Amino acid sequence: MSFIRLEPRGQASKTMVYATPLLAVALTLLSGFILFLAMGFDPLKALYSFFVAPVTSVRGLGELVVKATPLVLCAVGLAIGFRANVWNIGAEGQLTLGAITGGGLALAFYGEGGWWLLPLMVIGGAIGGAVWAAVPAYLRLRFNASEILTSLMLNYVALLLLNYLVHGPYRDPDGFAFPESRLFEADAVLPILWSGTRVHLGALFALAAVAGGWLLIARTFIGFQIKVIGLTPAAAGYAGFDQKRIVWLTLLLSGALAGIAGMGEIAGPIGQVTASISPGYGYTAIIVAFLGRLHPVGILLAALLMALSFIGGEAAQIAMGLPKAITGVFQGMLLFFLLASDVLIRYRVRFGVRRAAA
């Protein structure tokens, strides 16, 4: 009988399930206000330069879409897996592999490209990500190894592989030994959709992933099986749903989407293979998936918000000299408040020692 107790509320209300992400955003803003105040900045000005100023220009809005694109691609795939209790934490590594394979194709056909090169790079990127995700799938089904650990560890392997490649085989022969590849030819670069910005064709891939993800979850029998396996594995066994198949499917799918995201980065805003292609999109996508309630449309909104925290962080660094860590602080606070309000919609807090008799 501790002093603070959590009592189950019975049924969580549907409204609250969708209201809590908004509540979490509001609390994050409030905490940011207090934080800036404590650091001696004008809080309103700081919040303005973080959250509003970046999107007051066409260029800024474009950057928002550019950053949201890989987040959406990764998070839709992750969410489908999370719904089936398949915890792929390795989107970052799968994204990196997609960049390696997609970029490898661009470099291999350097100078002899054509219209077919981009589709080939998309397929190559998807396969690269899927192969990287197949490793944890195999280890889980063959040795019962937790995919949380294996997929996470493979992120570092992927990063080291990328480092090796840009220092070796991928290095620009005329690049004065800088660890980066040649700039891609026009045939290997995704076309710009919105002139004056860097918004590229990948944004349409992201929208397609949202639509396809929704269709899969809400309308197909595979989506129903994913739902049942996630909620009640025993009932899925009873119904005869093949759980191994679902593990393969969700991991390969999320790997492929992350791979396309990685390919989209090097063939889009970056335009070459470098040692740093992602500021942690694969990790942030985990937050995006939960913030969006594992629903593709929610993920779209959540990705825009998290993209804002990336560019807001950059803007605040430039405008006010705030440290780079501010981006991580805001992302962390957002996830914290979301999880905390999730607990509170399912439980109510009671203070004081329980009375002996009611």
Place this chain on the structure above:
Amino acid sequence: MPSHAETFPPVALPPRLELRGITKRFPGCLANDHVDLVLQPGEIHALLGENGAGKSTLVKMIYGVLHPDSGTMLWQGAETTVPDPAGARRLGIGMVFQHFSLFDTLTVTENIALGLDNAGPMDQLAGRIREVSERYGLALDPGRHVFHLSVGERQRVEIVRCLLQDPKLLIMDEPTSVLTPQEAAKLFETLRVLAAEGCTILYISHKLEEIRALCSRATVLRAGKVVGATDPRQETARSLAEMMMGAELSTPERPPQGAAGAARLTVRHLSTTSDNPFATNLKDVNFEVRAGEILGIAGVAGNGQAELMAALSGEALLADTGAVVIEGRSAGHLGPRARRALGLAFVPEERLGRGAVPELSLSENALLSGYARKPLVRGGMVHFARARAYAETIIRGFNVVAHGHRAEARSLSGGNLQKFIIGREILQKPKLLVVGQPTWGVDAGAAAAIHKALIDLARSGAAVLVISQDLDELFVLSDRISVLFHGRLSDSRPTHETTVERIGLLMGGLFGTPPDEDGEITRAV
């Protein structure tokens, strides 16, 4: 324990426990509505009611697990409140729960010491356990580890734990649901001795014949209210059931079995091995179920029922493909989906969490197994309109009380959910239906409806296999009965040629022994 009841007539004493106007409200439901109950010293008092009538709530308030919103409780004539179970034990109230709370890896003495508020030194406690268990005929070795004990022996541990505290009121919740008839008879002797010594026993059970044999008084709850009190010895099981339901009970008639048809399920030399040390391996199980008949498999839980169900449903695949033959096709290597395609339908023992997904709606739960034999999926897409229509058909056809196809499975009572699941399987027109514990924890009205549905299915030419612990149910339903014990299956006997006593002996493991009608042999069990 001095025997007051012998020396004083009960009327001279205040009641052991009196409840006046006890009311308890949960969100959205009035669980107990001004309940009055009087328990005299030395009486065995039955508490009757269908599922959800409020029996558990009432008993939990007496034992201090829950607290009433209003009403008074008088203990031996003095007003009292029971703050928690420890307080109840201090007053002299003991309770034996339906589900035991014992640690498998500890000894009997250690387990009992954990549950006592003042256990004392272990060797003294072992002596007291031996003394009490001998006095009440509850054979028990204090030094044994609990994982060696049978279910009946585990229950004895719980009872002895209560008796060590000299209870004046002992509450027993469904105590015989896990016992063989002989073990139950032994328990009744103990309870009668206790009552004769003045201990009051509050007895909760669905088994009405038991209550008629054991109890001198019965209070009937319906929808949270006391609707009557009676002397069960003056009633029939049927009249008691009707008091509980508030409606007339229709008992299904089992038609004489016609000529048995072709074998729809054949099990040959089925043996299993499991990595789980607590699983029961099946050992050379053989049987067949023919078109038009119902085969019952009796047995106390934990004798291999779960393993047999998994081997039949396809949830556990078999190395020997010919061990399970469905409709003439070897199916041991096939998963549930392929077996359903051969004509198998399946009702598992756990209805919430295996037979149905608690958080999903009834139409989604209709799809759960309905996809196999109904056109609910087309080109990989779910046909939601058809799934809804199928759920509505089940709800109407099997009188499922629910708020339409959108209701979540967990919002249904046990009986209604079971009607829904059985309906979902039967409406797929299976050639073979395997059912585990069809009416476990289901009230009399729903149980009668489920029994009728199973009999009708068999009459229409399907083969039905019922695996149950409830012998009364198996005798109502089955054409033939077999018994599962320690993973072995006895030969089947035609139901009309055997008796509850004989099957009870087989459930205690006396395979191959000529059945002895007087039940003396059970002491060896």
